[in-house]
Amino acid sequence: MKSDLVYIALLHYPVYNKHGEVVTTTITNFDLHDISRLARTYGLGGFYVVNPLRSQHLLARRIIDYWQEGYGASFNPTRIEAFRHTTVVSDLTEAIDQLRDRHEADPVIVMTGAKKRSGSIGYSELKGMMAAGGGPYLILFGTGWGIHASMAEEVDYILEPLMPHSDYNHLSVRSAASIIIDRLLGDRD
Numbered sequence: 490m491k492s493d494l495v496y497i498a499l500l501h502y503p504v505y506n507k508h509g510e511v512v513t514t515t516i517t518n519f520d521l522h523d524i525s526r527l528a529r530t531y532g533l534g535g536f537y538v539v540n541p542l543r544s545q546h547l548l549a550r551r552i553i554d555y556w557q558e559g560y561g562a563s564f565n566p567t568r569i570e571a572f573r574h575t576t577v578v579s580d581l582t583e584a585i586d587q588l589r590d591r592h593e594a595d596p597v598i599v600m601t602g603a604k605k606r607s608g609s610i611g612y613s614e615l616k617g618m619m620a621a622g623g624g625p626y627l628i629l630f631g632t633g634w635g636i637h638a639s640m641a642e643e644v645d646y647i648l649e650p651l652m653p654h655s656d657y658n659h660l661s662v663r664s665a666a667s668i669i670i671d672r673l674l675g676d677r678d
C-alpha cells in the first residue's frame with residue numbers, strides 16, 4: 490500500500506458534546522501539530538482539518554502560517570514540512586472533492602470511534618484491503634465526545650475500536666490516530 494494514498498480527516502462537526510448534543514468543536518493547537526507530524530512521518534497523502542466555522546479557519550490558518558512562515562518556521566523548520574500537507578476545509582464534501590480531483594477516484598471513507606458498532610471491520614481486514622489496491626482512503630477521526638452516529642450512514646467502513654474491552658476508553662484523538670495509522674501502515678520490523 491502506498492501510504493500517500495491514505496488521508497486523515499479530523500471532524501469538528503458533527504460531533505457530540507458531553508451532553509450527547511451535536512456541536513461544532515473548536516480547533517486544538519495540539520491536534521494540528523501532532524496529527525500533521527503523524528501524517529508527515531508515515532508519508533500520508535494529507536491531513537484535512539474539517540470545521541464549518543470561518544472563525545476557526547482563521548485560527549487554524551494563523552497557527553499553520555506561524556509555523557510555516559512566521560518565527561516558528563526559523564525556530565523549528567521541521568514544522569514547515571509537517572504542515573505542508575495540512576488543509577483546512579469547511580466540510581467533508583470539500584475534502585472528498587479534492588481527493589476525487591487529485592486521484593480521479595472516490596475516496597474509501599473509514600470512520601473511527603471508541604464505541605463498538607455492528608458491522609465494523611478489523612485492522613487486518615482494512616490493511617489487507619489497502620494492500621490489495623484501490624484508494625485513496627480517508628480515515629475519519631472525531632473531536633469532542635466523538636463523531637455523530639449519523640456519519641455511520643455516510644461512510645464505507647467503520648473500524649473496530651482500539652482496546653474495546655478496556656474499562657477505560659478515553660484515548661485522545663492524537664493517541665488514537667497514531668496507534669491506528671501505525672497498525673495500518675507501521676513498519677513491523
Ligand code: SAM
Pocket residue numbers: 601602603604629630631632633634635636649650651652653658659660661662663665666
Ligand atoms: N478532545 C478529545 C481529545 O482528543 O482528548 C477528543 C476525543 S474524540 C472522542 C477522540 C477520537 O479519537 C474519536 O472520535 C475517535 O476518532 C478516536 N478514538 C478515541 N478512542 C478510540 C478507540 N478506542 N478506538 C478507535 N478510535 C478512537
